[in-house]
Amino acid sequence: MVQGTAMERRGDGTWLLVTPGPLDVGAIEASLRDPLAGGICVFVGTTRQVTGSKVTEELRYEAFSEMALAEMGRLAREAQERWPVLRSALHHRTGTVAVEEASVAVGVSTPHRSEAFEACRFLIDRLKEVVPVWKKEVFADGRTEWVQPGR
Numbered sequence: 808m809v810q811g812t813a814m815e816r817r818g819d820g821t822w823l824l825v826t827p828g829p830l831d832v833g834a835i836e837a838s839l840r841d842p843l844a845g846g847i848c849v850f851v852g853t854t855r856q857v858t859g860s861k862v863t864e865e866l867r868y869e870a871f872s873e874m875a876l877a878e879m880g881r882l883a884r885e886a887q888e889r890w891p892v893l894r895s896a897l898h899h900r901t902g903t904v905a906v907e908e909a910s911v912a913v914g915v916s917t918p919h920r921s922e923a924f925e926a927c928r929f930l931i932d933r934l935k936e937v938v939p940v941w942k943k944e945v946f947a948d949g950r951t952e953w954v955q956p957g958r
Contacts, residue, residue: 811902814872816880820894823879825872825940827902830909839916841893846923849896849914850931856906862947866904871939875899878938882930890926891917897930899940910942911935 813826822838824830832851839847854866879897886892893916904910913930917923942954 812872814876816876820892821880821883822894822896822898823876823883824896824898825870825875825879825901826898827900830898830900830912832909832912835896835898835912835914838896839894839914841916843918844893844916844923845918846920847914847916848920848923848927849912850927851909852911852931853909854904854906858944861944863906864945864947865906866910867943867945868899868901868904868910869941869943870899870901872901874939879934882933882937885933886915886926886930889929890915890922892922892926893917895926895930897934899934899938901940 811827813824813828816823836847836849854863856863883895883897886895896914898912900910913927913934915923915926917926944952944954
């Protein structure tokens with residue numbers, strides 16, 4: 808698991824990235840533009856400060872980056888088989904992510920908005936379930952907790 812190095816794959820209208828650096832949501836949205844697209848949908852997951860009664864200080868992510876990119880690519884292909892996806896982007900942070908910062912972003916462009924919403928929802932939900940990225944919450948009181956996949 809390499810945390811300090813970004814790994815990226817681009818091709819066939821798909822941009823995949825696992826990085827310790829901040830996510831550039833503007834660049835993601837720009838990469839999804841296509842003359843045939845009538846809908847672009849981007850989901851950005853951020854670190855929230857309060858979960859239930861726990862105050863989160865930060866999140867720490869670890870990833871098996873090569874496998875994560877392979878799974879992200881598989882998900883992008885699956886979305887293209889299910890919806891008329893023109894372009895897609897799946898990005899995930901590693902390392903420490905502070906409150907309010909983005910830890911994950913996925914996006915798609917499709918001819919129509921309903922397809923964009925559906926494909927984007929599918930991608931974020933499946934990414935959280937199957938991509939080998941692990942999250943540890945660090946709470947304000949010093950406790951830590953590994954979070955189960957899918958959350």
